[in-house]
Amino acid sequence: MDTNTLSLPSLGPLFSEKPRYTLRPHKHFLKHFSSTSRTFKFTTPQAILNPPTAVTTSTLREICQPHVPQHILQRQFQNPSFFFPALLCAHIYEICFRMEEIGYVMPTDIQREALPYLFSGHDCILHAQTGSGKTLTYLLLIHSIINAGKSSVQALVVVPTRELGMQVTKVARTLAAKPTGVDGEHKSCSIMALLDGGTLKRQKSWLKAEPPTVVVATVGSLCQMLERNIFSLETVRVLIVDEVDCIFNSSKQVSSLRKILTSYSSCNNRQTVFASASIPQHNRFIHDSVQQKWTKRDVVHIHVSAVEPMPSRLYHRFIICDTKRKLQTLLSLIQSDAPESGIIFVAEQSEKSKKAGNAPSTSLLIDFLKTSYQGDLDILLLEDKMNFNSRAASLLEVRKGGGYLLVATDIAARGVDLPEMSHIYNFDLPRTAIDYLHRAGRTCRKPFSDINCIVTSIIVPDERFVLQRYENELMFNCEELIP
Numbered sequence: 001m002d003t004n005t006l007s008l009p010s011l012g013p014l015f016s017e018k019p020r021y022t023l024r025p026h027k028h029f030l031k032h033f034s035s036t037s038r039t040f041k042f043t044t045p046q047a048i049l050n051p052p053t054a055v056t057t058s059t060l061r062e063i064c065q066p067h068v069p070q071h072i073l074q075r076q077f078q079n080p081s082f083f084f085p086a087l088l089c090a091h092i093y094e095i096c097f098r099m100e101e102i103g104y105v106m107p108t109d110i111q112r113e114a115l116p117y118l119f120s121g122h123d124c125i126l127h128a129q130t131g132s133g134k135t136l137t138y139l140l141l142i143h144s145i146i147n148a149g150k151s152s153v154q155a156l157v158v159v160p161t162r163e164l165g166m167q168v169t170k171v172a173r174t175l176a177a178k179p180t181g182v183d184g185e186h187k188s189c190s191i192m193a194l195l196d197g198g199t200l201k202r203q204k205s206w207l208k209a210e211p212p213t214v215v216v217a218t219v220g221s222l223c224q225m226l227e228r229n230i231f232s233l234e235t236v237r238v239l240i241v242d243e244v245d246c247i248f249n250s251s252k253q254v255s256s257l258r259k260i261l262t263s264y265s266s267c268n269n270r271q272t273v274f275a276s277a278s279i280p281q282h283n284r285f286i287h288d289s290v291q292q293k294w295t296k297r298d299v300v301h302i303h304v305s306a307v308e309p310m311p312s313r314l315y316h317r318f319i320i321c322d323t324k325r326k327l328q329t330l331l332s333l334i335q336s337d338a339p340e341s342g343i344i345f346v347a348e349q350s351e352k353s354k355k356a357g358n359a360p361s362t363s364l365l366i367d368f369l370k371t372s373y374q375g376d377l378d379i380l381l382l383e384d385k386m387n388f389n390s391r392a393a394s395l396l397e398v399r400k401g402g403g404y405l406l407v408a409t410d411i412a413a414r415g416v417d418l419p420e421m422s423h424i425y426n427f428d429l430p431r432t433a434i435d436y437l438h439r440a441g442r443t444c445r446k447p448f449s450d451i452n453c454i455v456t457s458i459i460v461p462d463e464r465f466v467l468q469r470y471e472n473e474l475m476f477n478c479e480e481l482i483p
């Protein structure tokens with residue numbers, strides 16, 4: 001058999017065990033793939049209809065190819081007017097090529113473990129370290145389900161912040177772009193960002209005129225659209241809630257998320273996925289989710305590296321100094337570390353400090369670094385109270401590449417993916433162990449790299465026991481740096 005072309009007989013076994021179905025590949029499918037010089041292997045229906053088994057294969061394509069048609073076909077086999085879903089298959093094969101083009105070849109642990117369950121229609125809780133590839137995991141599920149030919153919103157990703165929403169939209173669009181050399185006639189899926197600070201009027205017209213296939217939304221904007229009946233969850237086949245614990249923890253977002261989940265629970269043909277590196281009291285959370293019917297009863301909790309909640313390549317250290325010496329200590333650290341890029345996390349200004357008319361720590365820090373730091377790194381700011389355009393401009397600058405020091409509040413602690421980040425500095429200690437985990441997790445974001453990254457907390461003597469508590473809770477060891 002010519003291994004470089006699509007071989008029609010190789011599609012035969014797919015149907016041999018179900019003779020009532022005839023193979024009628026769509027002309028677009030043939031045209032499309034005969035031009036791409038690739039071979040496709042299909043599994044037999046028996047394998048296709050089996051429940052997920054442990055995946056021992058080693059590449060993402062090997063995981064996706066047998067399982068994606070499985071998922072589509074499972075549904076198609078239940079449909080008496082079965083027709084070979086050529087366009088859907090074409091789409092997912094394109095995604096496989098595209099992944100390889102981008103450099104996603106080997107699956108990460110969460111991808112290896114979760115994808116078989118996701119492709120078989122299970123509701124899942126993706127619980128894995130920061131930087132472990134949860135985004136690609138749920139995007140692959142989305143691509144296995146959607147049909148870009150249909151004009152309806154079929155997948156919805158809910159995120160806590162505009163910044164994370166922009167990032168997920170970008171990754172989703174990159175993945176959905178056609179691989180080089182493929183000019184198939186089928187429609188690419190459209191992805192809409194429905195984020196706080198966006199132009200809701202424009203998005204409203206888009207949703208009404210030609211609904212996108214995938215919507216990435218912040219809770220507030222999504223609720224507005226749902227309340228005004230501009231779009232409904234009826235057509236949504238998969239709902240992802242990213243950083244789910246963060247949204248449940250936010251007093252501004254929790255009641256809206258509950259409404260969305262409750263409303264989605266009455267939809268037919270639904271699949272719900274929750275993702276985060278931290279799901280506190282996960283057994284309780286799963287129990288509640290089932291009780292509330294937010295997930296089906298057979299929801300699967302995929303917990304990767306349960307005994308090691310943070311990447312092992314992270315090196316943690318702390319330095320003790322008094323409050324007045326903190327700025328100078330930070331500067332000395334940056335000079336001796338010479339980071340490739342770093343984030344300096346600062347606490348949000350308290351109401352008390354605002355009332356006292358004090359300048360926020362972020363401004364003090366930025367002013368100090370701009371006058372005292374002599375190195376090559378750009379100094380940037382990202383904090384909640386900046387307007388959306390300035391926040392976007394800071395992140396754009398950061399993503400341009402080149403070294404930088406980003407002074408940020410916890411707004412940058414969740415989900416933001418900056419793979420070049422080598423150092424994290426806690427200028428103010430985070431409020432909880434979970435906040436520590438997410439701040440630290442802005443480094444070590446190259447799944448197959450063996451480069452170590454450093455997290456340094458600058459603390460006053462009284463804070464030593466707080467840090468110790470975080471060490472116990474997150475099971476890591478923090479070494480003292482003696483100045």
Ligand SMILES: Nc1ncnc2c1ncn2[C@@H]1O[C@H](COP(=O)(O)OP(=O)(O)OP(=O)(O)O)[C@@H](O)[C@H]1O
Nearest residue numbers: 104106107108130131132133134135136277415417
């Ligand atoms: N299979 C893969 N091969 C190579 N790189 C990958 C793979 N999967 C994901 N990545 C890369 O790993 C990085 C981290 O992925 P991602 O942002 O999805 O992490 P995450 O698990 O969502 O982390 P967080 O919990 O912090 O949000 C990204 O830069 C992504 O491009």
